[in-house]
Amino acid sequence: MSAVLRGNLRMALSDVRGAKWRSVLTMLGVTVGIVAVVTVVDIGGGVKRQIVGTLQHFGPGLIIVRPGQVSDTGSGLGNGKNDVLFGLSSASTLSMQDLQTVQQTPGVSTVAPLGVVPGVATVDDHKSSKVFVLAANSNAATVLNQKVSQGDFWSSADENAQTAVIGRNVGQALFGEPVPLGRSFKFRGQDFIVRGIFAPFDNVPFSPTASFNDAIFIPYQTAAHLTQNTASLYVILAKASNPKQTNGVTTAITTKLRAAHGNAQDFTVLNASQSAGINSGVIHLLSMWIFAIGAISLAIGGVGIMNIMLLNVTERMHEIGVRKAIGASSRQIWSQFMMEAAVLSVVGGCVGIVVALVVDGLLYAYSDLKPVISWQAIVVATLVSLAIGIVFGTAPAIKAARKDPIDALRHE
Amino acid sequence: MGSIIELQDVSKLYGFGDATTLALDEITLDIDEGEFVAVMGPSGCGKSTLMNLIGLLDRPTHGTYTLSGKSAEHLRPARRAKIRRDTIGFVFQFFNLLPRLTVIENVALPLAYKGIGPRNRMKQALNMLERVGMNSREFYHPQHLSGGQAQCVAIARALVNNPKIIIADEPTGNLDSAASRLVMELLSEIHKTGSTILFVTHNPELTRYATRVVYMHDGAIVHDEQTAIGEIASTAREVMYTLPVKTEEDDLAGVSTLMKAVPHAAKPPRATAKKKTAKKAGSTKTRRRATRSKV
Numbered sequence: 151m152s153a154v155l156r157g158n159l160r161m162a163l164s165d166v167r168g169a170k171w172r173s174v175l176t177m178l179g180v181t182v183g184i185v186a187v188v189t190v191v192d193i194g195g196g197v198k199r200q201i202v203g204t205l206q207h208f209g210p211g212l213i214i215v216r217p218g219q220v221s222d223t224g225s226g227l228g229n230g231k232n233d234v235l236f237g238l239s240s241a242s243t244l245s246m247q248d249l250q251t252v253q254q255t256p257g258v259s260t261v262a263p264l265g266v267v268p269g270v271a272t273v274d275d276h277k278s279s280k281v282f283v284l285a286a287n288s289n290a291a292t293v294l295n296q297k298v299s300q301g302d303f304w305s306s307a308d309e310n311a312q313t314a315v316i317g318r319n320v321g322q323a324l325f326g327e328p329v330p331l332g333r334s335f336k337f338r339g340q341d342f343i344v345r346g347i348f349a350p351f352d353n354v355p356f357s358p359t360a361s362f363n364d365a366i367f368i369p370y371q372t373a374a375h376l377t378q379n380t381a382s383l384y385v386i387l388a389k390a391s392n393p394k395q396t397n398g399v400t401t402a403i404t405t406k407l408r409a410a411h412g413n414a415q416d417f418t419v420l421n422a423s424q425s426a427g428i429n430s431g432v433i434h435l436l437s438m439w440i441f442a443i444g445a446i447s448l449a450i451g452g453v454g455i456m457n458i459m460l461l462n463v464t465e466r467m468h469e470i471g472v473r474k475a476i477g478a479s480s481r482q483i484w485s486q487f488m489m490e491a492a493v494l495s496v497v498g499g500c501v502g503i504v505v506a507l508v509v510d511g512l513l514y515a516y517s518d519l520k521p522v523i524s525w526q527a528i529v530v531a532t533l534v535s536l537a538i539g540i541v542f543g544t545a546p547a548i549k550a551a552r553k554d555p556i557d558a559l560r561h562e
Numbered sequence: 563m564g565s566i567i568e569l570q571d572v573s574k575l576y577g578f579g580d581a582t583t584l585a586l587d588e589i590t591l592d593i594d595e596g597e598f599v600a601v602m603g604p605s606g607c608g609k610s611t612l613m614n615l616i617g618l619l620d621r622p623t624h625g626t627y628t629l630s631g632k633s634a635e636h637l638r639p640a641r642r643a644k645i646r647r648d649t650i651g652f653v654f655q656f657f658n659l660l661p662r663l664t665v666i667e668n669v670a671l672p673l674a675y676k677g678i679g680p681r682n683r684m685k686q687a688l689n690m691l692e693r694v695g696m697n698s699r700e701f702y703h704p705q706h707l708s709g710g711q712a713q714c715v716a717i718a719r720a721l722v723n724n725p726k727i728i729i730a731d732e733p734t735g736n737l738d739s740a741a742s743r744l745v746m747e748l749l750s751e752i753h754k755t756g757s758t759i760l761f762v763t764h765n766p767e768l769t770r771y772a773t774r775v776v777y778m779h780d781g782a783i784v785h786d787e788q789t790a791i792g793e794i795a796s797t798a799r800e801v802m803y804t805l806p807v808k809t810e811e812d813d814l815a816g817v818s819t820l821m822k823a824v825p826h827a828a829k830p831p832r833a834t835a836k837k838k839t840a841k842k843a844g845s846t847k848t849r850r851r852a853t854r855s856k857v
């Protein structure tokens with residue numbers, strides 16, 4: 151029996167290798183489905199790793215106050231995955247007043263505001279489109295838990311100074327040298343001096359298109375002067391003095407802010423673990439969609455395989471007759487066609503896996519998504535394509551097996 | 563000892579209602595082990611139908627078939643497949659080699675269905691190819707063989723499981739006389755080792771290989787004669803030498819020169835049988851055709 155199986159396997163493979171276009175097209179459905187499913191799983195894994203990385207990076211006890219409402223029902227989907235943490239999407243409803251309020255909440259050790267300052271930084275009329283300016287205070291490095299690798303961060307005494315700390319990529323982009331310590335740039339008509347350079351932020355993107363590595367940080371009060379207080383506050387970051395009480399402090403901040411906003415809930419307070427939850431909720435929803443697409447595509451692929459196999463069985467009826475005449479049992483004919491369907495499907499699936507890995511690689515190289523290759527997904531994908539071959543190959547195989555030998559032989 | 567093939571009143575009907583064809587009409591035939599039987603008769607007389615029934619590819623509509631002493635008409639498909647595999651070897655007019663397999667793989671296929679491992683399979687297949695003189699072509703694909711070579715390979719495939727019975731439906735139908743002779747010599751060799759062989763032919767010359775010739779007409783056996791190996795059967799010889807001229811009329815009626823040679827053919831071959839048929843099948847179509855070919 152196993153001898154026949156092996157022979158069947160070899161023949162089935164040679165069919166596929168013979169690269170009949172029909173076989174290739176048939177496999178396509180399965181391939182697309184597998185690509186969708188595997189890529190989604192890998193992207194999901196990447197995002198999860200990113201979130202975990204973010205949490206670890208900021209350390210425990212980080213609380214984020216954002217303007218507007220963030221629902222966890224997935225309506226945040228359009229915001230992009232990272233906007234939940236540091237979004238640019240809504241007009242701010244937070245003010246410097248709120249910063250004070252948060253600061254004064256019991257259990258909060260340090261706070262740092264973060265706001266985008268409109269304007270373009272130039273060095274001798276040279277500018278970079280990637281670079282943007284953020285307003286922060288002297289606590290920012292501490293709250294973000296980020297080292298300054300060259301120079302230092304400004305102290306509370308310098309909140310009014312025209313000084314700046316830059317992200318790792320800014321030096322090259324704007325100044326044309328990696329470490330432009332002590333050099334100056336122009337921003338909104340004023341000269342700023344670079345006093346420190348952040349160590350590279352890993353996987354803490356500011357938004358899907360910008361990361362802290364491209365940011366220039368300037369003191370908040372300086373920024374307020376420059377913009378006549380029109381610069382808005384996009385995020386207030388706070389650190390709980392006791393990380394274990396983070397959730398309690400989060401609630402306290404919410405209560406106080408609501409009171410300050412006249413009972414309007416036009417802001418969101420999250421701590422890192424809650425935000426991760428929302429993020430994964432969004433990701434989850436997205437994944438479900440792509441999974442659904444993958445599943446539909448797999449089903450279509452399966453039906454395609456069934457069609458081709460039915461055609462195959464009809465075309466090869468005479469061969470089936472000959473095989474039966476020389477002693478093949480119905481079971482052996484059945485297993486031959488099952489094997490062919492399974493091989494078609496599994497080869498389609500394997501092509502899908504390879505394509506998914508290529509897609510992963512491209513995403514890794516050219517986007518902020520950093521997919522993580524999941525061996526489980528690969529194994530499951532292989533098994534799923536095998537299952538599809540078996541499920542959708544059954545009807546054609548039964549048709550072939552049931553055929554009366556003499557009827558099959560008469561077929562031309 | 564005894565008959566290996568016993569057919570008792572075997573009939574085969576095709577189709578339904580008005581379109582019913584009586585392909586075999588109450589055939590009774592015993593074939594002993596070791597016989598080399600030639601089956602002759604005009605086109606459409608039921609030779610292939612008979613071969614397919616004996617080879618367990620098809621089932622009779624009526625009658626009993628006993629193969630090697632065991633009743634064979636009600637066997638389950640799996641059992642029939644096993645008997646085909648182990649006791650029957652088929653040789654077809656159009657060779658029926660699988661085009662995507664090499665010569666040796668074709669020959670080894672019945673062994674694969676028996677569950678024999680690849681190495682043993684290839685060894686036995688090669689032996690068999692040697693026996694038919696085709697061992698130099700083992701890795702050819704069938705489409706690169708001549709007709710005679712392809713038929714030799716097909717015979718090797720039929721032989722590879724050491725079947726007791728070889729059934730060859732017009733094995734030389736697609737071959738020229740030299741290739742025909744080659745194929746028939748091969749079958750003779752096999753016959754000498756004790757196999758029972760049935761073959762269908764339209765060529766009276768080839769009856770010289772047979773030990774027995776069965777003449778069929780309209781689904782019935784009209785003549786059955788023993789013959790010495792090496793000699794053309796007497797009835798068949800008449801066809802060749804004494805009645806060589808075909809009239810146009812005869813031509814229209816099929817190969818009826820042969821029928822004229824059959825001893826009883828001058829008289830209506832089966833007046834009694836015809837009545838029975840009419841009762842059983844009631845097929846006007848069949849009977850009309852039957853009368854026409856008797857003209």
Ligand SMILES: Nc1ncnc2c1ncn2[C@@H]1O[C@H](COP(=O)(O)OP(=O)(O)OP(=O)(O)O)[C@@H](O)[C@H]1O
Pocket residue numbers: 576577583584585603604605606607608609610611612
């Ligand atoms: N599947 C079928 N359905 C209907 N009628 C059939 C079928 N197979 C054979 N027949 C009929 O049965 C009769 C006998 O056919 P068969 O093939 O046995 O003849 P044959 O003697 O082998 O002819 P030939 O010498 O041409 O091969 C013919 O009248 C044929 O039309």
Ligand SMILES: [Mg+2]
Pocket residue numbers: 609610611731
């Ligand atoms: Mg025939």
